[in-house]
């Protein structure tokens with residue numbers, strides 16, 4: 723593999739925590755007193771991963787592909803959006819090699835859901851769970867995540883441009 727065909731992408735997303743919404747991250751419906759607000763299901767982790775993939779192919783961001791003004795995406799399942807992004811990446815001639823991510827959430831405790839999130843993300847992208855990392859951190863009560871006003875997620879993706 724020619725290292726000049728490797729690409730990296732980075733993604734970041736934030737959603738507000740509110741009452742009366744589900745908390746869905748990495749395609750897992752996580753029991754909690756509040757959930758994330760958004761036009762779609764507000765899966766902050768899936769959105770960060772999607773943006774990392776799009777960054778790797780210099781393909782814009784998910785807001786460009788799925789505008790939050792389009793009623794078609796109201797309440798959308800972000801696993802389906804992520805699968806569409808993975809297809810978009812492959813159609814452009816790239817293979818997804820590896821993805822890693824961090825969720826910043828003061829609560830709830832996310833480690834029990836880590837492997838299910840990895841499996842869901844991997845399935846949506848058509849890669850092995852071995853190639854998907856999910857980590858969680860509190861922010862020690864600092865900032866908007868620490869005050870439990872919202873949750874953020876960051877992700878990086880390693881892609882390779884297929885040459886044959």
Ligand SMILES: Nc1ccn([C@@H]2O[C@H](COP(=O)(O)O)[C@@H](O)[C@H]2O)c(=O)n1
Pocket residue numbers: 826827828829830831832833834858859860861862
């Ligand atoms: N929402 C969260 C946040 C953290 N974890 C796990 O706890 C560990 C310690 O968190 P610190 O913020 O104190 O570093 C962290 O490494 C995660 O394993 C979690 O499960 N859910």
Ligand SMILES: C[C@@]1(CO)OP(=O)(O)OP(=O)(O)OC[C@H]1O
Pocket residue numbers: 735759760761762763764765769784785786787788789790791792795798803
């Ligand atoms: C996922 C989309 C879909 O309309 O909407 P939101 O759930 O609002 O999420 P955000 O990360 O704010 O924007 C990206 C949009 O593509």
